[in-house]
Structure formats: structure tokens, C-alpha cells
Amino acid sequence: MDNKFTVTPWETNGKIDYEKLIKKFGTTKLEKDILTKLESKTKSGKNHFFFRRNFIYSHRDFDKMVEGIDKNNFYIYTGRGPSGKMHIGHLIPFIICKWFQDEFGCNIYIALSDDEKFAVKQKLDLNTARKYSLENIEEIAALGFDPDKTFMFIETDFIKQIYKQALEFSKRTTLSTAKAVFGFKNETNMAHLFYPFVQMAPTTLEKNKFCLIPAGIDQDPYWRIQRDNAEKLGFKKVIAIHNKLLSTLHGVGGKMSSSDSDNSTINLDDSFETVKKKINKYAFTGGRPTLEEHRALGGIPEICVIYHYLESLFEEDDSKLKNIYDEYKSGRMTSGEIKNILILKINNYLKKHNENKIKNKPLIEKYMHTGKLAKKMQEM
Amino acid sequence: MDNKFTVTPWETNGKIDYEKLIKKFGTTKLEKDILTKLESKTKSGKNHFFFRRNFIYSHRDFDKMVEGIDKNNFYIYTGRGPSGKMHIGHLIPFIICKWFQDEFGCNIYIALSDDEKFAVKQKLDLNTARKYSLENIEEIAALGFDPDKTFMFIETDFIKQIYKQALEFSKRTTLSTAKAVFGFKNETNMAHLFYPFVQMAPTTLEKNKFCLIPAGIDQDPYWRIQRDNAEKLGFKKVIAIHNKLLSTLHGVGGKMSSSDSDNSTINLDDSFETVKKKINKYAFTGGRPTLEEHRALGGIPEICVIYHYLESLFEEDDSKLKNIYDEYKSGRMTSGEIKNILILKINNYLKKHNENKIKNKPLIEKYMHTGKLAKKMQEM
Numbered sequence: 177m178d179n180k181f182t183v184t185p186w187e188t189n190g191k192i193d194y195e196k197l198i199k200k201f202g203t204t205k206l207e208k209d210i211l212t213k214l215e216s217k218t219k220s221g222k223n224h225f226f227f228r229r230n231f232i233y234s235h236r237d238f239d240k241m242v243e244g245i246d247k248n249n250f251y252i253y254t255g256r257g258p259s260g261k262m263h264i265g266h267l268i269p270f271i272i273c274k275w276f277q278d279e280f281g282c283n284i285y286i287a288l289s290d291d292e293k294f295a296v297k298q299k300l301d302l303n304t305a306r307k308y309s310l311e312n313i314e315e316i317a318a319l320g321f322d323p324d325k326t327f328m329f330i331e332t333d334f335i336k337q338i339y340k341q342a343l344e345f346s347k348r349t350t351l352s353t354a355k356a357v358f359g360f361k362n363e364t365n366m367a368h369l370f371y372p373f374v375q376m377a378p379t380t381l382e383k384n385k386f387c388l389i390p391a392g393i394d395q396d397p398y399w400r401i402q403r404d405n406a407e408k409l410g411f412k413k414v415i416a417i418h419n420k421l422l423s424t425l426h427g428v429g430g431k432m433s434s435s436d437s438d439n440s441t442i443n444l445d446d447s448f449e450t451v452k453k454k455i456n457k458y459a460f461t462g463g464r465p466t467l468e469e470h471r472a473l474g475g476i477p478e479i480c481v482i483y484h485y486l487e488s489l490f491e492e493d494d495s496k497l498k499n500i501y502d503e504y505k506s507g508r509m510t511s512g513e514i515k516n517i518l519i520l521k522i523n524n525y526l527k528k529h530n531e532n533k534i535k536n537k538p539l540i541e542k543y544m545h546t547g548k549l550a551k552k553m554q555e556m
Numbered sequence: 557m558d559n560k561f562t563v564t565p566w567e568t569n570g571k572i573d574y575e576k577l578i579k580k581f582g583t584t585k586l587e588k589d590i591l592t593k594l595e596s597k598t599k600s601g602k603n604h605f606f607f608r609r610n611f612i613y614s615h616r617d618f619d620k621m622v623e624g625i626d627k628n629n630f631y632i633y634t635g636r637g638p639s640g641k642m643h644i645g646h647l648i649p650f651i652i653c654k655w656f657q658d659e660f661g662c663n664i665y666i667a668l669s670d671d672e673k674f675a676v677k678q679k680l681d682l683n684t685a686r687k688y689s690l691e692n693i694e695e696i697a698a699l700g701f702d703p704d705k706t707f708m709f710i711e712t713d714f715i716k717q718i719y720k721q722a723l724e725f726s727k728r729t730t731l732s733t734a735k736a737v738f739g740f741k742n743e744t745n746m747a748h749l750f751y752p753f754v755q756m757a758p759t760t761l762e763k764n765k766f767c768l769i770p771a772g773i774d775q776d777p778y779w780r781i782q783r784d785n786a787e788k789l790g791f792k793k794v795i796a797i798h799n800k801l802l803s804t805l806h807g808v809g810g811k812m813s814s815s816d817s818d819n820s821t822i823n824l825d826d827s828f829e830t831v832k833k834k835i836n837k838y839a840f841t842g843g844r845p846t847l848e849e850h851r852a853l854g855g856i857p858e859i860c861v862i863y864h865y866l867e868s869l870f871e872e873d874d875s876k877l878k879n880i881y882d883e884y885k886s887g888r889m890t891s892g893e894i895k896n897i898l899i900l901k902i903n904n905y906l907k908k909h910n911e912n913k914i915k916n917k918p919l920i921e922k923y924m925h926t927g928k929l930a931k932k933m934q935e936m
Contacts (some may be wrong), residue, residue, distance in 0.1 A: 285639055291719070293726055332723075336716040339671070340682055343712075346746035347675055354746050366726035366734050370750035 179395045191429035194233060194393075194420055199358035200266060201396045203234045203418060203495030210239045217245050217280075224275040226419060231488050234271065234393055234418040241415045242387045250386040250415070251377050253334045255287035258308035259297055262315045263441040264489060264522070267423035272419070273318045277326070280387075283549055284321060285330045285378055288312060291335075302448035306330060317446050317540050318533035324548035328540070337556045338377035341409075346373035348405045350505070357397045376402045381553075387411075393418035420488075425459045428484045445530075448523045455482070455519050462504065473515070474507035482511070482518045490521040547550065561624070571809035574613060574773075574800055581776045583614045583798060586860035590619045597625050597660075604655040606799060612652065614773055614798040616783070620764045620796045630766040630795070631705050635667035638688035639677055642695045643821040644869060644902070651869075652770045652799070653700045657706070662768075663929055665700060665758055666708045671715075671753065676748035687854075692747050692925060695824050697920050704928035711754060714748060716936040718757035719740035721789075726753035729787045737777045755783045760791045761933075767791075773798035800868075805839045808864045827902045829925050835862070842884070843891030854887035855894070860908035862898045864892070870901040 198205055206227075215223045226232045241250050254269045256262070263467065290305035309330045312453050331338075354360055360369055379387040379402050389399060396416065401411040423429055424440035439458045442451060460482030464470040477483040483504060491497045501518065503509035546551055578585055586607075595603045604867065606612045621630050634649045636642070655662050671687035711718075735742055740749055759767040759782050765922035769779060777797065783793040796911045803809055804820035819838045823833060842849040842860030857863040863884060871877045880897065924930055 279680045291672045291723055294723055302723065333716070333719055335719045336713070339715045339719075342713055343674055343682065343747045346750065347748075350743050351740060351746065351749060352742035355606055355742075360731060362732035362735075363730050366729045366731065366750065366753060367730060368727075370726065370746065370753075373746060 189387055191427075192421065196391055200236050201234075201393060203236055203393070203396065204415070206230075206233055206235050206238065206417070210235075210242055213239075214242045214245065217242070219279050224272060225492055225494065226268075226272055226275075226488075228494065229487055232390070232417050232419045236396075236399065237413060237415040238388075238415055238417050241388060245280060247283075248385070249380050250280075250388050251283040251285065252276055252388050252390065253285045253287070253381070254390055255289055255375070256312050256316065257293045257295045258288050258305055258312045258379065259300065260495075262312055262443060263443045264442070264525075266275055266320075267315075267319070267444075268318050268422060269390045269392075270319050270491075272417075276322060276388070276390075277322055281325065281380070281466060284326045285381060285553075286316060286326065286543075287334075287375070287378060288328070288330045289371075289375065291331045291367070291372045295328070295371050296367060298410060302332065303502070305317055305550045306332070313540055313543070314537065315529075315535045318529050319544060320536055321543065322537050323542035326543050326547065327553050328543040329553070334553070335374070337553065338374060340369075341377035341380045342373040344375045344409050345401060345405055346370065347507075349373070353401070357400060372398050372401065379406065379414045380409065383411060385412070386415050388415045388417065390417050390419065392421050394421065422488055423481055423484055425454060425481055427460045428481055429478055442522060446525065446526065451493055451522050452519050455515050455522070459515065459518075461511040461515070464507075467510065470510060471507045475504040475511065477504050478499050480511075480514070482502070482514045485518055486514075490518060490525060501537065570809075572801065577773055578614050581614075581773060583616055583773070583776060583796070586610075586615050586618065586797070589617045590615075590622055593619075593741065594625065595863045598620070600660050603870055605874065606648075606652055606655075606901070609867060612770070612797050612799045613808065616779065616796040617793060617922065618768075618795055618797050618804060621768060623658060626763070627663075628643050628765070630660075630768050631665065631762050632768045632770065633665045633667070633761070634770055635669055635755070636692050636696065637669050637673045638685055639673045639680065639691050640688060640691055641823055641825060643823045644905075645821070646697075646922075647824075648799055648802060648869070649770045650696050650699050652797075654701060656768070656770075657702055661705065663700075663707045663762070664695060664921075665761060665921040665933075666706065667714075668708070668710045668757060669751075669755065670726045671711045671747070672751045675745060675751050682712065684798065685760055686712070693920055693923070694913055694917065695909075697916045697923060698909050700912060701917055701919075701923065702721055703919050703922035706923050706927065707722055707929045707933045708923040709933070714933070715754070718754060719930055721757035721760045722750075722753040724789050725756045725781060725785055726750065728788070729781055730754070733781070737780060745927075752778055754779065759794045763791060765792070766795050768795045768797065770797050770799065772801050774801065803861055803864055805834060805861055808861055808887070819911060821905075824906065826906065828906075830901050831902050831906065833898075835895050835902070839895065839898075841891040841895070844887075847890065850890060855884040855889070857881050857893065860894070862894045864897055865899065866894075870898060870905060 183482065208327050211223055211227050214227070215221070252273050254273055256266065276282055277284055288309035290309050292301055294302050294305045313328050354369065354372070358372060381543065396418065399414045399416050406413045426440050439454060442454060446454070460481045462476035462478065462483060464473055464475070483501065486500060487497060491500065500514065504514050542550060545554060583800050591603055591607050594607070595601070634653055636646065640673045652869050656662055657664055668689035670682065672684045674680055693708050734749065734752070738752060755778050761767070776798065779794045779796050806820050809817050819834060822834060827832070840861045842856035842858065842863060844853055844855070863881065866880060867877060871880065880889065880894065884894050922930060925934055
């Protein structure tokens with residue numbers, strides 16, 4: 177391959193070629209007819225811009241679910257690996273969860289995988305993973321899910337309810353299959369080896385519904401084993417939709433990761449000044465070396481991280497986005513100007529997010545224990 | 557080796573050479589001075605005949621525990637793999653548990669490893685493993701443990717309380733170590749691979765006490781990994797005492813196993829007639845081909861399963877046992893006569909066991925949920 181990249185549940189490197197990933201993982205491109213059908217069934221009459229802009233671009237069996245889509249035919253299961261504080265890229269699956277809940281009224285299950293992060297991070301202890309889990313839940317709760325239809329759980333707390341299904345999946349998977357799918361080596365630790373089966377287990381929480389997983393395509397290997405075994409266990413094969421990964425500030429194509437230097441990501445608790453500094457100082461643009469050249473040749477939105485962020489997360493309005501594209505492409509808009517647009521957008525977004533975070537704190541007890549769905553889960 | 561045998565947690569084959577096993581597993585022979593010290597601290601002033609007769613014959617660090625033995629310096633953890641109904645050999649660890657509790661007032665934790673048996677038995681499902689667990693608990697409860705100092709649990713029920721410690725042990729163990737210790741192969745399933753760490757976890761239930769494991773030496777591999785990691789985790793290394801394995805009816809040296817044909821074992825629910833028939837028809841004796849030869853040459857107690865059962869389980873009185881040995885050895889006692897002694901002993905034992913099983917049924921709720929220790933565990 178001339179363009180080397182790695183995408184696994186635990187590691188993403190290099191510039192990602194999404195077409196190749198579809199082939200590599202054996203998933204299906206999300207085609208227009210499915211999206212048209214989905215849109216026709218929404219309450220608002222409009223697909224989320226993640227769909228409109230092909231940011232969610234690949235799937236497994238999503239067409240089967242869309243066929244009869246309704247709050248009673250599916251629920252959503254997603255999660256967050258609590259390895260530290262969250263950045264804007266981490267919100268993507270939750271944004272799409274919220275959209276589905278608003279449009280269809282579905283149940284949502286959100287796992288905080290403290291066990292996973294403990295297993296894979298050499299230095300992380302369980303108490304710290306728990307602390308991160310609780311902090312991360314505050315960020316996720318900011319999105320304002322329905323407190324009776326949303327269950328958030330820390331996996332080590334909820335293990336009793338999911339352990340048996342983890343056993344069912346793991347009994348049906350040999351070590352050699354697990355090595356092939358997850359790339360386990362002789363030096364991999366045994367907590368890491370078992371974790372995928374814990375992650376699979378909540379795909380069986382509602383027996384007769386489809387379980388929809390919105391996630392980065394890097395999480396796909398988990399669902400392959402689920403899909404090979406679910407029907408034998410009396411459940412439906414998981415449905416997946418895959419979003420592209422939000423790039424670092426350093427260039428379009430890689431995945432934003434909190435393991436990188438702090439300068440490559442926008443954290444949810446970054447101050448206005450920090451956002452401004454990071455965008456101005458570290459963001460890779462599609463601008464030309466000099467203003468003169470820029471005016472003459474125009475910017476290159478396709479390689480511009482600023483444009484990528486506006487398109488992927490911060491400019492919901494398609495016509496405004498198109499206008500920015502045209503202005504930048506033509507050279508009428510400078511890199512400084514497009515940066516200022518993004519800085520303002522991000523800071524507005526974060527301001528609202530942090531207000532909602534405070535406002536929704538009282539809902540957390542409902543999401544975890546006392547809401548209608550949470551209560552049912554706790555009593556399982 | 558001229559004498560091939562296999563002893564692992566999941567498989568025992570061939571005639572066991574216990575001296576070789578001590579060397580193979582790297583455990584220590586249980587020497588007289590430790591037993592003398594133990595005896596000096598008992599309430600009754602007398603060691604159990606398992607100790608007196610070298611049936612419990614090997615250990616790890618038992619001397620350290622005996623040094624200051626007292627209900628506050630140790631607790632016992634043992635278990636049962638619920639793969640079907642129980643035979644007399646299965647009672648051995650529980651008999652010694654009961655003895656320790658009577659002599660020292662220690663807490664006892666008894667795990668029913670439904671997850672393990674589900675993982676290793678191809679055809680066993682979790683519901684059936686649960687049913688066996690509940691049936692087996694009735695047999696174990698027949699021994700009459702202290703309801704405030706004994707906790708019996710089914711592992712899939714108690715997993716929340718032990719999962720974190722299972723993660724701690726498993727994070728510290730690489731796949732290659734697990735393969736070396738447990739003999740895992742590429743075709744081993746992933747539920748089986750994780751199970752040892754669940755089994756290890758309850759060795760941390762009482763932080764400042766020794767955890768004593770009475771078990772067959774075939775269970776030793778579990779404790780090696782525990783002992784390598786416990787101190788790093790702030791716990792004491794597990795203490796083990798190893799009993800020899802009760803032979804099948806077919807010959808001294810192998811392990812009684814319910815996986816063999818039903819004719820090789822005495823089950824706890826065998827009727828008087830069944831016991832009589834099994835002993836008379838299937839038990840291997842130390843008798844000679846003809847009565848004449850037997851009278852002339854004498855029997856061979858050392859290879860006689862009947863004598864082995866009397867010595868290992870059914871004749872508590874040392875002088876009576878010696879008398880039987882002498883009579884049989886001299887040829888004055890025939891194989892028919894020694895068989896009749898055993899049949900009577902077993903049937904008396906089973907009669908009492910089954911009466912106690914009914915009598916103690918009401919205690920099960922205490923052992924599992926409402927006794928002092930069980931309650932504390934449930935609220936963990």
C-alpha cells in the first residue's frame with residue numbers, strides 16, 4: 177500500500193482511506209436510498225447532517241432496521257472508554273444517539289467501559305477509571321437525553337447483568353478466532369482478552385429489537401463476533417452505522433485522540449482563550465503560503481482542518497456551509513477569516529455544552545438508577 | 557516416565573504418583589511438626605484423620621498460617637464445579653472446611669462455579685449449571701456449617717463483587733503465562749480463558765487474613781498466579797493444603813469423577829441397594845483369586861479400594877481401622893467381609909447425610925443471603 181494506515185479498536189495511525197476501510201472490514205457503503213427512506217420516517221422530516229454529509233458513511237444491515245424503523249423496533253447501545261477527559265470528537269456517537277431518540281423515541285444504553293480502559297492502559301487503576309467514568313457521564317448527560325429512556329452504566333457496576341451473555345459469546349469464540357479478530361498477542365494481558373465479550377453483551381438487552389451501534393468504524397471487530405453468534409443465542413444481529421473519525425488539528429484524515437499531545441485536540445473544558453490559541457496556532461488549514469497566492473488560487477477546503485470541523489460538527493446549516501466552502505475555495509475568504517468563524521462556533525458550542533452540563537447534573541441519578549429504563553436495568 | 561499420569565484442574569488420568577506431583581507442582585510435603593503445632597491449637601485437641609493419615613499431604617505456606625492460627629488470622633475459600641450430581645469424593649474439601657470451622661470458628665466462602673462448568677462443558681447451558689448449583693448447595697449445606705460464618709454463592713450471582721479483583725489478577729497475567737500455567741490451546745474458548753481469574757478473586761475477600769484453600773492438588777495452578785500477584789495488590793498469598801484424590805471403585809490411584817461411568821462412583825443419592833451392588837460388583841479389592849490363597853497369603857490393603865475408602869472417608873477411628881488392616885492383611889478377613897463393613901459404613905453415612913440435607917434446607921437462605929457473613933457479602 178502506498179498509503180499506510182492502521183485502524184483497530186485500540187489504535188489509529190496514518191491518513192485513513194475510508195473506501196479501503198469498507199473493503200477491509202467488509203462493511204457496506206451507506207447508499208442514498210437507505211438515507212431517503214430514513215428521512216421519510218423522521219419526525220422532523222430531515223436527516224441529521226452526519227447523514228446528509230456522508231460523515232456517517234458505512235453500515236451493517238442498517239437497511240433492515242430502517243425498513244420498519246420505529247421506537248419499538250430498535251434501541252441504541254454505545255459507550256465511552258473513560259481514559260481521561262473528553263474532547264469534541266468523543267461527542268459524535270452521542271450526538272447521533274440524541275438525534276435518533278428525538279426522532280424516534282428509542283431507548284439508549286450508554287456503557288462506560290472502566291474495565292476496558294483499566295485493561296488496556298498500563299498505568300490506569302480502577303479507581304481512576306471510575307472517577308473518569310463519572311466525569312465523562314456529566315459531559316454525556318449535557319446532551320439532554322430522555323431520563324426515562326436512557327440508561328448510563330459503569331461496566332464494573334453492571335457486570336452482574338451482562339456477565340452471562342459475555343459468557344455465551346466467549347464460550348462460542350476460540351482463542352484463535354479472538355487473536356485473528358482483535359490481534360491479541362502472547363504478551364497481551366488476560367483482562368484485555370476477555371473484555372470484547374463484555375462489550376458485546378449489552379447487544380442482547382432487548383430481545384426482540386434491533387440493537388443499533390453508532391460508532392467509529394474502528395470499533396467494528398467487536399460486532400463481527402456478535403453477528404456470528406447472536407442468532408444462535410436467540411437475538412438479532414447487531415446493526416452498525418460507522419462514522420468517519422474526527423481529525424486532529426494537525427491534518428485531515430487521522431483520528432483525534434486524547435493520547436496525542438494536548439495541542440491536537442479541542443477538549444470540552446477548554447477555555448475560550450485556549451480554543452482560540454489552539455485553532456490559530458496548531459490547526460492545519462487549506463490556505464496558501466501568501467495572501468496574494470491565496471486570493472489568486474483560492475484555499476483548499478478538502479485538506480483544511482478548519483473546514484473539516486465546520487462540516488463535521490459545527491456548521492449545521494447546509495447553505496451556510498456551502499457558502500463558506502465557496503468563499504474559501506475562491507480565495508475571497510482567508511484562512512484567518514475561516515479560523516475566526518470556527519473559533520466562534522466552537523466557543524458558542526462549548527459555552528452551551530457547559531451550561532447544559534450544569535443544568536443536567538440532576539438527571540444523572542435518573543440515567544444511572546432511578547429513571548424508568550435505569551430502574552428496570554438495575555432490577556434485572 | 558514409566559508411569560504416565562495427567563493432573564490438571566480439568567483432567568485427571570492414570571495412576572497418580574503423589575510424590576511426583578509435589579515435585580511437578582513445586583508444593584511442599586506436609587511434615588509432622590506442622591501437624592503437631594496445628595493439633596496443639598485445636599479446640600478438640602485432635603487433628604482430623606485426613607491430617608493424621610496423610611490424606612491431606614501437601615501444602616503451600618500452611619506453616620505460616622498455623623503459626624498464629626486463630627479465627628481472626630484466616631478464612632477458608634473453596635468451591636464446587638456444578639456439573640451434575642455429587643459423589644462422596646466431592647465432599648472431601650467441605651468435610652475439612654467444617655472441621656476447621658468447628659475447631660477455630662473461621663469464616664468459610666463456598667463458590668459454585670457455574671461459569672466455569674458452562675465454559676468447559678460443551679453441552680452444559682447456564683440454566684442447567686444453575687440448577688446443579690442449587691442442588692449441590694443442598695448437599696453441601698447437609699454438613700451443617702455455621703449460618704453466620706458461611707457464605708455460599710453462585711458465581712454468576714456474585715460476579716459484581718469479585719469482577720474487579722478478577723480484572724486485577726488478569727491484567728497482571730499475559731496470554732503466554734496463562735497458556736503455560738493452564739495449558740490453554742488455540743482451540744480453547746475465551747470463557748474458559750478468563751475463568752481462572754474469577755476463581756482467584758475471592759482470595760481477596762478478607763484483606764488482612766490468610767485465605768486457606770483446601771482442595772485437590774489438581775487445583776493448584778490457580779493459586780500459583782494468585783501467589784505471584786497477591787502482595788502487589790495488597791493481599792496475602794493464598795495458603796493451600798492439598799488432599800489426595802479419592803479413587804474410583806475400579807482401582808486405587810485415579811480420581812473419582814462423575815464424568816466416568818456411573819459404576820465407578822458412589823453418588824450421594826445412591827440407594828442402599830445401589831451402594832451394595834456397586835461395591836460388590838465394581839469395587840477393586842486386594843483379595844486373592846481363591847479363598848484358600850487369601851487365607852494363606854492375606855489380602856493387600858494397599859491396592860484395595862475398599863480399604864482405601866475406609867481409610868480416606870468412612871472409618872474415623874484409627875484403632876478400628878488398624879484392626880481392619882491387620883485382619884485383612886493376615887487373610888483372616890475376606891474381601892466379602894471388608895466389603896460388608898464398607899457397605900454398612902457408606903449406607904449409614906448416606907442415611908445421615910440425607911437426613912441432614914433435609915434438616916438443613918432452611919439454612920440455605922442464611923448461607924446465601926441472610927446470615928451475618930452472607931449479608932455482608934451481598935451488600936459489598
